[in-house]
Amino acid sequence: MxxxxxxxxxxxxxxxxxxxxxxxxxxxxxxxxxxxxxxxxxxxxxxxxxxxxxxxxxxxxxxxxxxxxxxxxxxxxxxxGLPRGDAGVSWVSGEPVLPQVANAFAVSLTLMLGALAVTVAVAGLVCVRTLHLGSRRRLRLRRAGVAAAVLAALPKFLLAALLATVCGVWLGWFPAAGWAGPQAMVLPALALGVPSGAMIGGLLDQSLPAAFHEPWARNAYACGFPPGRTARHALRRTLAGVLPQLLPTVVALVGGAVAVEKIFNIPGLGRLALDAATAQDLPPLQTATLALVLLGIAAGLLVQGLRRALLGPALRDGALPTLHLPPLPGRRSVRVLAGCCAVVLLGLVVAGLLRDPLHVDTAARLLPPSPAHPLGTDSLGRDLLARLGHGALRTAGVALAVTAASAALGLLLGMASRASAGLTEVMSTLPAVLAGLLTTAVTGPSVWGAALAVCLVGWTPYAAQTAALLEQERAAGHTLASTSLGAGRLHLLRRHLLPAVLPAVLRNAVLRLPTTVLVLASLGFLGLGEQPPTPEWGRLLSENQPYVELAPWTVLGPACALVLLSVLSVAGTGTPLLRRTNGRWRRGAERQEGGS
Structure with missing residues (x-):
């Protein structure tokens, strides 16, 4: 009721x-x-x-x-005019806008459903081993973290170019361009769904160990319940906290896939909005934006309904405790792998800093890797190792600043979820490309304009996660007990709410650091971010993407650098700060349980 x-x-x-x-x-x-x-x-x-x-x-x-x-x-x-079914006419073509937007929306919705199916499949593959081991009480650590980070670090537009070249042109398995028939949906759906599924699966894989270490799971194992039943309940337990992350993912599959739509020549909604904004064709741009907003609101309501169905009466009677990460032992091999990645990445950066990133040698265009040019040269004959090294500090600094600002803003707005719930849903529908166009109109194309655009939309996943975790924590038994004993808001915030939310938000931010680099790269790919000749990893990917088939080494260096950064991000989820925060919450929870 x-x-x-x-x-x-x-x-x-x-x-x-x-x-x-x-x-x-x-x-x-x-x-x-x-x-x-x-x-x-x-x-x-x-x-x-x-x-x-x-x-x-x-x-x-x-x-x-x-x-x-x-x-x-x-x-x-x-x-x-909208209530009469009249969205105006295009300023450029003179044609009615509504049929154009309806056709583009149908294409994008079909592509979104295919990409969503790939997302769910990949997320299941990422966390299936953790489910299998956890349900049998043989869980030792988050085994799929590194693999998920590597998959999530794949740039969607680069993956799209590789799939179009290999599976479309070389092998001829699927159409490399166009939108004719179900076969044309396979490659773009894979390009969109694989990184998104790895991100969602990685978040699930981070949360499942906590569910398997809760008392109900230990009791189920001791009573001899089938492992599959325990695994299903653990998955349902963790999905409630991860499900809000699907909202920005779903909308990004529709409006944020502009680069993928351009590569595969798909007449989707994101591409229509980008073309209309570039031409300042206002009627189709406004109608496409409204379609994205309505889609985001509908997706947000659906996600809320699914969360409440998963949580059941626990949301009302206070029987649902907050998930917290147990002190899982790490493997030596993971630490060694992280150390090797750090050494390799640092070596590439230092070696690149000793070279000139702006030197042009037209006689050395697109040379393969050699002792003189360890990573090869680009289309202008510039040394790619030099450009990779000089772009590292700028790329990492901007991405770190954007991630920190987005996480802080999302945390603040998520804690005021009653007032910001609608804002979160609507802003999550705004593609980073459209936000980039709005900020570029004021600031001009620049790396900081792109950073501002990412901040405008990048806080929504953290706000959704914070709101979901706070909702669970407020319904927990120890929180209700503290409230009944007269605990004030400041005490609840310091002793219960923040310690329960901060570790998960920090882990999410660390895992999303490579994704921030990719979003900035996508804006640079579309000409809205860093401008040439400044070396920057996203810019390196975007300006060398046309040469993937002819000279694949031109994108291999920055792509491998992103993978190395992703592995380090996974290792960063075990930093002393996170361990201390988790330990502090665990000790507080144990004291509360002991006192009750």
Whole structure:
């Protein structure tokens, strides 16, 4: 039965969704005026590719589109036309917008379902060994962490290019481009689903050991229950905390797959939004953004329903304790592997810093690795080792700053989940590409503009995770006991809530550090991030991606560097800070259990 407080929470969440969606649509409507360029000039160039239009032509376009009226009348006309099924006409093509967006949305939704199936399959493969061993009480450590990190570190656009070249062109198994028939969906679905599934599976694999070390699992093992039954309950136990991470993943599969859609020439919603934003074609851009917002809200409501179905009555009667990571022993081989990765990565960076990253030698274009050029040269004859080394500090520094800022903002907003639930759902629907276009319109293409764009959308996974963990912790028995004994908010925050949330959020942030590098790389790939000739790992991947088939070594260096960084990220989940935080919570929980 719904309580008055639950009804108020739902109304606040609905108001938050409406407010955030309105602000987002208003920001999109201001895009042509924020860019600092004449919208009429951009539209005219998109129509006819005329680089030097006359003042009369520009005046005619302004009069035709009503650009002198400002953004508010356009937004009002577009909103009032939506109830009648009229989203306006394209400023560039003159065709109705709604059929274009509907067709693109159908394509992206089909691709999303295929990629989601791959995501679930890969996530299951990542954590199946932990499920098997944990249900038999033979769990020793998180065995799939390194493999999951390596898969999650694969750049989606680079994986798409490799799949298109190998499976599409060389082997001819599937179409390398276009959207005709179910076979055309296989390669892009793999390119999108494999890294996403590795990320979700890695989070599950991090949480499952805690579930298998809870009292109910030990009792089930002692009573002789079948291992499969214990594994199912442990998976259900951990899915509730990981499920909110599916929301940004699902939306990213629709609106954030612009680079993959470009490589496979797929007429999807993300590509339509990017083309419309580039041409400042406002009606299709606003309609595509609205479609993404509605999709995100629907996905958020579905995720909430699934979480409540998984948790059952424990969410109401306070019987659900928060998962905490037990003191699992680490393997020597994992530490040795992490040390080797650190040494190799440091050696590459130091060796690259001793070389000139900007020296151009046109006679040495696309040379394979040799003693003179250990990683080869790029299309301009520049040494790739030098560019990799000089780009390491910039790449790692920007990604670390973005990850820290996103995690801190997500933690703060997640702790105020009643007020920010709608904002989290709506902002998670905003693709990083569209956020990059909005920030680039103000700041211009730069690495810090791309970093700001990632921060605008990167806090949502941490906020969703924080809200989910806090919801479980507030329903825990020891928290309710402390509240009944008169504990204040500050005491609950310091002794219960923060120690239960911080370790998981920190682990999530460390694991997402390579993903932040990849998002920045995707923005650079689309021309919204770091600009040439500055060396940066994402830029190296983007500018050398056209030469994957001819000279694969041009992307091998930065791709391997990302893999090494991912392995180090997995090893970083065992840092002294995390161990101390986990230990402090465990000791507090044991004292509470002993006192009760």
């Amino acid at each position: 719904s309580t008055p407080s639950a009804g108020r929470a739902r109304r606040r969440a609905a108001a938050g969704r409406a407010g955030a969606a309105s602000l987002l649509l208003a920001a999109v409507a201001l895009l042509p005026w924020l860019s600092g360029t004449d919208p009429a000039l951009t539209v005219l160039r998109a129509r006819s590719a005329d680089q030097d239009p006359t003042p009369g032509q520009l005046a005619a376009v302004r009069a035709e589109l009503g650009l002198d009226e400002g953004p508010l009348p356009h937004l009002v006309r577009w909103l009032t």
